Amino acid sequence: MAGVAPGPTLTPGLDFSGQSYRDLAKNADATITRAHEIIKEKLPVLGQLKALLSLTFGDRTPVFVDARSGEAKFLEDCSDEPDTKVTIKPEYIVQFYEGKLEPRYGIFKDAFFHVASMPQGNIPVAIKFGDLLTPFPPCPPKKVTPVAFPRLPQPTEDIEQVKRDIQEFGYGLVKNALTPSQVSILKTAVQEQAAGERAAGVARADGGPNGPNQRIWTLINKGDEFLDLLNHPLIDDIVPWFLGDHALIHSYSANIARPGNEPMQLHTDQIAIQPPIRDMAFGLNIMWYLEDVTNRNGGTRVFPSSHLGQVAPDDLFTVDGTVAAEGPSGTALVFESRLWHATGPNREEKGERPVILIFFMRSFIRQQENNFLSLRKDVEARLSDRHKRLLGFCTTGALGGIEGEVREGIYVSRKDDCVGRIRAPHEG
Ligand SMILES: O=C(O)CCC(=O)C(=O)O
Ligand SMILES: [Fe+2]
Structure with missing residues (x-):
């Protein structure tokens, strides 16, 4: 669970806080180092940006991709005003490179909640930067002209x-x-x-x-x-x-x-x-x-x-x-x-x-x-089976059951008495 700290321990003896597979602080550094390596590896293609880009990872001072002319350079320091400023999690750089994250989603998703991480300046440069790191950079869509699209969909009853x-x-x-x-x-x-x-x-x-x-x-x-x-x-x-x-x-x-x-x-x-x-x-x-x-x-x-x-x-x-x-x-x-x-x-x-x-x-x-949490009770009471199916209150393909129900086509609703803690002495 990236970024979510463990909750309090409820059971004496089941405190795992002394065990760990990685040093989180060291891990964050390693991700930034990996992001830098990826950017350096991609410098030959990053020249296409034709711009000066600054990249800020968390509370670090920015690094720069200078692609204003010729092959791009990676700079730890630059006093010129960047064309584009990007604040981003270093793991997104790694995910772009591995083809695991769409750059448009990666570049804007955090800004939805934290305006400070909205890229500034020339935003298409930020997107292009992400694309150039990905294994299969996308092509732009065809613009609509009569030559490109001699026919387009029209309303029809067919x-x-x-x-x-x-x-x-x-x-x-x-x-x-x-x-x-x-x-x-x-x-x-x-x-x-x-x-x-x-x-x-x-x-x-x-x-x-x-x-x-x-x-x-x-x-x-x-x-x-x-x-x-x-x-x-x-x-x-x-x-x-x-x-x-x-x-x-x-x-x-x-x-x-x-x-x-x-x-x-x-x-x-x-x-x-x-x-x-x-x-x-x-x-x-x-x-x-x-x-x-x-x-x-x-x-x-x-x-x-x-x-x-x-x-x-x-x-x-x-x-x-x-x-x-x-x-x-x-x-x-x-x-x-x-x-x-x-x-x-x-x-x-x-x-x-x-x-x-x-x-x-x-x-x-x-x-x-989230229909399960937002559906009003008075509405739920009036739903037809069709509505329930469409909203996810019916099991399909072993999904959506409660208490282990895997049969197909079973309608489910919230039960107030699901089996909870019942302990009996274990024999044998
Ligand atoms: O309102 C529209 O024209 C489109 C809305 C839309 O794209 C969406 O809800 O995802
Ligand atoms: Fe949409």
Whole structure:
């Protein structure tokens, strides 16, 4: 358990604090030394950075990769102002090198919680640095032009065409997945919930410093409309086809993109999968359009066909070269989890782009939203077997049982009397 100290000893005699396999302080030094060695080994390719980069490991003074001209140099000291400053755990450098960590995830994941570790200056240089350390550096996705993509997916009611589009482009659009009256019911539910959460001070905002966008998480708890949407036959048609049996809801949210937002950081929905396996898709997102979704009002920006191969953008903070997945209200955008995409910028003066996202992952992946802990008891009492399966309250393939249950298809719920400590004298 990297970085988590042992808890207090509860049982006299079972204190392991005197035993150790490594000296943690020495280990940290050894990792930094290894990171330095890796960087030195990679200097011939790091020349491509064409920049001065500083690297700070924990509380150490920074070291530098000077790639401003010719072959890069490793410097312990440099008085010039770096183009890019990166604060990073040395083990990430080792993991990049071993192909165990995707550089985009590695470079930004800690910054999510500790702003101080956000790279500063020219951020694409930071990403490129990580890529150049990896065994298989990715290629940038193809930019959308009429020559590069003479055809792109269009909304269609032909589900077989949608499946072909998902395979070829990483996404497809199901036209009229919702009727106008279904759209109206769901849109009212989303908009009223959004207003309610704002009024109650529990709203989740993003999309730039002013947070114009609003995300409504854990829709399972937030109204019968959202329980009903899980009965949609598109789910039956497309999710098992793509993810095999027993896929689970990874997250169930609504996202409202409002004017003045900044586009989301480009990402794939499986960037947290480590090691970064890209020859398999782990998830599938179904996004239900509750409004006409356009290039101007925040339509999801995608790099078509970027789900295939070692592909990743150099710059996560521009949507140049992407295309918006446009469709009339009632459309369902179905996209697989390796596709590079982002919520688009809403450049309208007024109006909003509300959508619902049901994100499914294969049955063995830990869910983004912890349904077991977040599901309201009153909602749980009303769930159908189908809901329970989708949320992970049913055993599949020996997973998800309680008290050793491995039979297939057993519904489980929290038991307040699981077998605990019962000791009897041992005979024989
Ligand atoms: O709202 C959107 O357009 C996309 C949201 C998204 O990418 C996500 O939830 O992962
Ligand atoms: Fe996403």
